[in-house]
Amino acid sequence: MKTFKTVRNPSNSRISKVSRIFALILALCFCLPIFSVTASAKSAKSTAEAKPSDLIQVVAEQTGLEPNIDALMEAGYLSAAEKRHLEKYNAFSYAVAWHVLLPAFGIYPYPAEFYPDISPCSSWSNGTVYADARAAGILLGLVDPSIEPNYAISKSDFTALVNKLKTSPKLPILQTDNPYVNAYEDAIASGEAAPWDIHSYRGRNSLLSAYDLIPAGWLATFQSLEYDVHFRLPTSRTPKIPGHTAAGVTNYAEKFIAVENCNPRATLHEFAHFAAKYAGLYVDDMERCYEHESSKVIAIIGIYSSLDFSEYLAEFASYWLLHPNDQSILRELAPETTALTEYLFHVLDYNIPVKTTA
Ligand SMILES: [Zn+2]
Structure with missing residues (x-):
């Protein structure tokens, strides 16, 4: 989370x-x-x-x-x-x-x-x-x-x-190739899903803004395992840091990622958790990176990264994807985490479907 x-x-x-x-x-x-x-x-x-x-x-x-x-x-x-x-x-x-x-x-x-x-x-x-x-x-x-x-x-x-x-202007539905947003828009149109509201539109926007930055192997794995994206958080949730509002959650048992914050980093963070799980990263490797390097990059990637090795990696990876101009400084300050993150970006690539000519 x-x-x-x-x-x-x-x-x-x-x-x-x-x-x-x-x-x-x-x-x-x-x-x-x-x-x-x-x-x-x-x-x-x-x-x-x-x-x-x-x-x-x-x-x-x-x-x-x-x-x-x-x-x-x-x-x-x-x-x-x-x-x-x-x-x-x-x-x-x-x-x-x-x-x-x-x-x-x-x-x-x-x-x-x-x-x-x-x-x-x-x-x-x-x-x-x-x-x-x-x-x-x-x-x-x-x-x-x-x-x-x-x-x-x-x-x-x-x-x-x-x-x-008060004249009730209607915002046209955005035409994108985002399968999760499009499926939800279709479900709204057919009455199967509730219309966007003050909570769900934020999750929608986070996914829309983040989608092209999600590594292809992560997305392919997400799709092949039939995970779904939810645009609001489950009601029972406790923030890990008091006073902070939860932005996202990944549920492996029920196979979904939920986001409820418009920041694209919320989506990328949850996808990084998902990828770390299915990449089978060793806890020892993640802990070593966390212990050696988290304090050196906390000022850049944020305080939430100090929580534990899992949040550190999700914060590092999401920041890396969203801020390409800062990648060189992260590489310099945290070479071990950079190596692990770059491995994580591609380790699931074998799930990317082979394209055939039509
Ligand atoms: Zn998290």
């Missing part, structure tokens, strides 16, 4: 800094004496910022949850970072509005990298939940692509966004 403190989330400080700068610019504008009284009033009306209570109220109305910040966070509509931000400041950004509101209205954004026609924005690059929400918003005509996502959203823009969402 792999846990994460929060969803990939965003530097609040960045949002708050820009929000403060924006507020300062607004304050300066209102001080300029060249506006007539009417113009000033009009300007103040159109640029007043939406308040956190506005956002909480709308999400509560849509979801039937209590209109308080803790209830919305517990249900998954707000991240812990967003909760802290809303409690601290009297405004919030366009990015937060998009990320929180879309799922509340039943729109579950796909990873932004699947929409190459939408130009990414510099403040939230693809691979972040805010880029995902922005891409879905642009696709549905809810979001102006020229808006800077970190600016505080005005009350009038917030109201306009909510009104558009």
Whole structure:
């Protein structure tokens, strides 16, 4: 199992800094004496910022949850970072509005990298939940692509966004060659599976973003053993580190991997556990790597790797796959683990089906 403190989330400080700068610019504008009284009033009306209570109220109305910040966070509509931000400041950004509101209205954004026609924005690059929400918003005509996502959203823009969402826009199903997501979409269409929700869409996005990075031999073995992917975690689960939210689990008895965190690393981590089991790695080898080298790379691959030899290897392998630019430094700091990981990437290759010409 792999846990994460929060969803990939965003530097609040960045949002708050820009929000403060924006507020300062607004304050300066209102001080300029060249506006007539009417113009000033009009300007103040159109640029007043939406308040956190506005956002909480709308999400509560849509979801039937209590209109308080803790209830919305517990249900998954707000991240812990967003909760802290809303409690601290009297405004919030366009990015937060998009990320929180879309799922509340039943729109579950796909990873932004699947929409190459939408130009990414510099403040939230693809691979972040805010880029995902922005891409879905642009696709549905809810979001102006020229808006800077970190600016505080005005009350009038917030109201306009909510009104558009109330017309129930539908996000088109993403066309991919991902067999697990496609099978689930088919099951939804035939009424055999529940539609995507605030939990399952995160697991879906993790698998979508990670899929092409999963070593071919691992996937072939996964398929030949008839494993499945579940897009939400089993209900009974205890995080290995208190305070961390579980991100994924691999169940060998019931043959499935479950993920419920949009970070592609959650999927890669679980697949690494799966591969280590079916590769028949020796515990002695994994323990030796853990004891000799885990402390040298913990600052790069994260604290969860310090838990035990199994989590260390899953964290090392998932980080390696996701961050090719850091592979040389990992190789230098942890040569034994690198050798074991590279062996693991290919040891199951014999399961890759032989392609024949049609
Ligand atoms: Zn794990």
